[in-house]
Amino acid sequence: MAIELNPYEARVIGCLLEKEVTTPDLYPLTLNSLTTAANQKSNREPVYALSEAEVLDAVESLKSKRLISDLEGFGSRVTKYQHRFCNTEFGSLQFSEQEKGIVCVMLLRGPQTPGELRTRTNRLCEFSDVGQVESVLNGMIEKGYVAQLPREPGKRESRYAHLFGTEAPTETVTPSFSSEPQQEGLTERVEALEAEVAELKALVNQLMDNQG
Numbered sequence: 001m002a003i004e005l006n007p008y009e010a011r012v013i014g015c016l017l018e019k020e021v022t023t024p025d026l027y028p029l030t031l032n033s034l035t036t037a038a039n040q041k042s043n044r045e046p047v048y049a050l051s052e053a054e055v056l057d058a059v060e061s062l063k064s065k066r067l068i069s070d071l072e073g074f075g076s077r078v079t080k081y082q083h084r085f086c087n088t089e090f091g092s093l094q095f096s097e098q099e100k101g102i103v104c105v106m107l108l109r110g111p112q113t114p115g116e117l118r119t120r121t122n123r124l125c126e127f128s129d130v131g132q133v134e135s136v137l138n139g140m141i142e143k144g145y146v147a148q149l150p151r152e153p154g155k156r157e158s159r160y161a162h163l164f165g166t167e168a169p170t171e172t173v174t175p176s177f178s179s180e181p182q183q184e185g186l187t188e189r190v191e192a193l194e195a196e197v198a199e200l201k202a203l204v205n206q207l208m209d210n211q212g
Contacts (some may be wrong), residue, residue: 001084003093004069004166005107005164005165005166006039006061006166006167007060007165008038008048008050008057009058010107011044011048011050011058011107011108012038012059013067013068013083013085013107015029015037015102016029016068016081016085017083017100017103018081018104018108019033019199020041020082021104021123021124022123022124022199023199023202023203026199026203027082028071028082029081030078030079030081030205030206031052031056031079031084032052033142033202035050035052035055036202037198037202041055041199043109044108044109045108045110046089047182051149052123059081062189064089066084066118067083068083068085069081069082069084069090071080076107078113086100090109097125097138098121098125098126098127098132099122099136099145100124100125101131102136102137102140102146103164104124105121105124106160106162107162107164111159111161112159112160113147113158113159114130114133114160117137117158137160144163144164145159145162145164146160147161182207
């Protein structure tokens with residue numbers, strides 16, 4: 001069965017995939033932490049300002065599609081959520097670490113170039129160079145998970161998009177900094193710092209939830 005996600009569902013799944021790797025001690029996520037992750041200002045395009053009710057609506061929809069399960073108890077007084085999107089015994093999607101990293105950042109940030117994907121997956125998986133990213137993308141195209149978009153005028157690289165969405169991407173194209181290594185390095189460091197701050201906030205929320 002084909003998986004079709006609306007933008008909010010894609011954001012929720014992307015957040016769960018991301019936090020499963022980057023903050024395993026906090027995973028599965030509470031609704032509070034999941035909302036914070038969905039509204040992160042770093043590593044998200046577009047940036048949302050979703051309420052907990054809107055995130056819960058997306059969660060309930062994903063539960064009905066059997067793409068999320070919830071956990072209660074286990075030392076916590078609040079319900080926590082985990083994905084069943086891929087690499088579980090509940091579904092057929094099985095990704096390599098690199099494929100999972102690519103899908104995760106596409107769910108969180110929309111269509112991207114191989115250069116952007118290499119930079120933005122650095123906390124999820126490793127690529128030796130852009131050529132390796134392109135090789136993995138070609139394999140994912142053959143499997144029907146990813147599509148290459150037409151190259152835009154003035155751009156050196158084509159963008160790639162995941163095929164798990166019900167709506168065509170509408171966000172503004174993110175400029176590529178591949179020809180400006182100093183700016184690229186600065187952008188990467190700022191995004192990493194912003195992500196760490198967001199994870200610390202999620203940890204605080206998690207501790208408050210457990211104490212409550």
